[in-house]
Amino acid sequence: xxxxxxxxxxxxxxxxxxxxxxxxxxxxxxxxxxxxxxxxxxxxxxxxxxxxxxxxxxxxxxxxxxxxxxxxxxxxxxxxxxxxxxxxxxxxxxxxxxxxxxxxxxxxxxxxxxxxxxxxxxxxxxxxxxxxxxxxxxxxxxxxxxxxxxxxxxxxxxxxxxxxxxxxxxxxxxxxxxxxxxxxxxxxxxxxxxxxxxxxxxxxxxxxxxxxxxxxxxxxxxxxxxxxxxxxxxxxxxxxxxxxxxxxxxxxxxxxxxxxxxxxxxxxxxxxxxxxxxxxxxxxxxxxxxxxxxxxxxxxxxxxxxxxxxxxxxxxxxxxxxxxxxxxxxxxxxxxxxxxxxxxxx
Amino acid sequence: xxxxxxxxxxxxxxxxxxxxxxxxxxxxxxxxxxxxxxxxxxxxxxxx
Numbered sequence: 001x002x003x004x005x006x007x008x009x010x011x012x013x014x015x016x017x018x019x020x021x022x023x024x025x026x027x028x029x030x031x032x033x034x035x036x037x038x039x040x041x042x043x044x045x046x047x048x049x050x051x052x053x054x055x056x057x058x059x060x061x062x063x064x065x066x067x068x069x070x071x072x073x074x075x076x077x078x079x080x081x082x083x084x085x086x087x088x089x090x091x092x093x094x095x096x097x098x099x100x101x102x103x104x105x106x107x108x109x110x111x112x113x114x115x116x117x118x119x120x121x122x123x124x125x126x127x128x129x130x131x132x133x134x135x136x137x138x139x140x141x142x143x144x145x146x147x148x149x150x151x152x153x154x155x156x157x158x159x160x161x162x163x164x165x166x167x168x169x170x171x172x173x174x175x176x177x178x179x180x181x182x183x184x185x186x187x188x189x190x191x192x193x194x195x196x197x198x199x200x201x202x203x204x205x206x207x208x209x210x211x212x213x214x215x216x217x218x219x220x221x222x223x224x225x226x227x228x229x230x231x232x233x234x235x236x237x238x239x240x241x242x243x244x245x246x247x248x249x250x251x252x253x254x255x256x257x258x259x260x261x262x263x264x265x266x267x268x269x270x271x272x273x274x275x276x277x278x279x280x281x282x283x284x285x286x287x288x289x290x291x292x293x294x295x296x297x298x299x300x301x302x303x304x305x306x307x308x309x310x311x312x313x314x315x316x317x318x319x320x321x322x323x324x325x326x327x328x329x330x331x332x333x334x335x336x337x338x339x340x341x342x343x344x345x346x
Numbered sequence: 347x348x349x350x351x352x353x354x355x356x357x358x359x360x361x362x363x364x365x366x367x368x369x370x371x372x373x374x375x376x377x378x379x380x381x382x383x384x385x386x387x388x389x390x391x392x393x394x
Contacts, residue, residue: 058364063370236363243362244355249363254369261373265381 004251011255015081017317018256020324022263025061027327028283033058034122035200035320036256036342037048038115038290042297044313045249047107048098053057053249055091058203059235060257066232075225076176076218078231082183083230084192087204090239096239097199112298114200116291122206123287130281162216181216189215190230196236204230251318263324270327273334284285289319 003011021035037054041047101107157165167180191212197204208231213223224239242248293315300308 029370059363060370060373063367067371067374181390183380230372236367239363239366240359242359244359246358248362250365253366258372261377265377330359 003253004255006251006255007305009307013317014252014255015259017320018259019263020259020320021256022061022265022269023267023324023327024263024283024320025260025266026264027274027279028267030278032202034115034202034206035290035316038294039313039316040249040252041108041115042294042309042316043110043283044309045252046102046247047111048095048102048242048245048247049112049249051095051098051199052239052245052247053253054201055197055203055235055238055255056248056250057260059232060253061260062203062228062232062235064264065228074219074221075229076222077229079174079175079181079212079216079218080226080229082186083172083208083226084186084233084237086190087194087208088236088241089240090191090196091198091234092194093191094195094198094200095238095245096155097195099161099245108301109298111200112294112301116139116295116298118291119287119294120198120291121290122290123284126280126284126287130277130284132282135275137241157217157219158214160166160183160214161343164215165217175216175218175222177218177222179217186216187266189343194234202237203231205237210211261280266328266331267324270331274327274330277328279323279330281325286323287317290316293319327339 001008006014017039019283020253024035033054036057037050040050040053098107098111101110109331137194165179165181166186167182168180169184171183172180173186174180193204193208193211196202205227209223209227212218212227213220218226239248293312296308296315297312300306300312
């Protein structure tokens with residue numbers, strides 16, 4: 001039996017996977033499109049369709065986020081407009097590279113290897129952070145001042161960005177924070193992020209925001225808002241760039257968005273009752289397991305066997321499901337425990 | 347005619363962007379309505 005041209009099993013998989021990705025996105029504020037593209041790759045979709053649909057999926061929640069908050073916070077509109085142009089140029093270059101690689105028959109391999117490295121790298125970073133959090137807990141005497149000693153407040157520009165801004169290569173662009181950044185820095189950094197987005201089909205929020213903060217040099221609050229603003233339009237351009245070649249599967253994206261919109265609300269609500277630090281180690285593990293899943297799929301393709309395909313889907317999708325359920329379980333547990341914790345006045 | 351003024355690919359790309367935009371707005375409105383409808387029911391059940 002088929003629905004919307006897909007088997008019922010696939011429809012259920014896409015809606016439930018969208019829901020899970022939504023929970024993770026709502027809870028961690030990241031983890032959207034970079035789980036969608038590899039899953040579509042593992043399910044056997046061509047690289048260009050997996051990437052185009054991943055970018056289109058990223059665009060949907062960006063629209064919902066803007067509708068929900070009416071604005072995207074503190075935005076440096078001039079920087080955002082320049083970033084939109086260079087990100088779009090980068091996405092265009094990335095998409096052309098993918099179509100070129102596809103004609104050579106190596107797009108799936110290149111994208112798969114890129115995802116093994118990307119997810120493995122992010123997973124390792126999160127595991128490292130979880131480890132340092134647990135070390136801090138053991139060594140802490142309840143004084144948080146030491147944690148902040150080397151930190152930079154939300155309104156400050158990090159030292160590395162100040163150093164980059166000190167190299168004045170014209171034309172220089174005035175930033176809303178009062179600083180000035182070279183157009184070459186903005187173009188180089190934004191263009192690189194765009195190429196990565198277009199090449200592997202990620203929205204790129206997790207590299208775009210740190211790039212604006214650490215390389216271009218804006219305060220953290222402006223970096224977050226400007227990243228969302230530029231990302232919204234870049235997501236639209238990514239959908240357009242892959243859409244012109246018909247490489248966006250609207251049915252798949254629609255089903256994923258349907259599940260994700262609900263999941264994101266629950267994930268975002270869970271942040272009030274579940275401590276992110278309690279589950280961060282599982283997020284790191286999920287990323288590493290997902291990376292192993294893609295590596296297995298690439299190995300299976302290289303060996304010319306389908307035997308490992310099911311295992312790779314199970315690892316990639318299953319690890320996300322387990323983490324999504326764990327967050328919801330912890331949120332439900334906290335909700336059940338909270339009325340009992342409240343003292344009843346006599 | 348829009349079709350004759352644009353390459354078919356460009357029109358197709360714009361249709362995809364419009365479709366995702368429409369799905370996102372529809373989902374946002376749909377879930378907001380659902381939440382508004384469900385809220386009194388949930389609080390009634392919780393109070394009971």
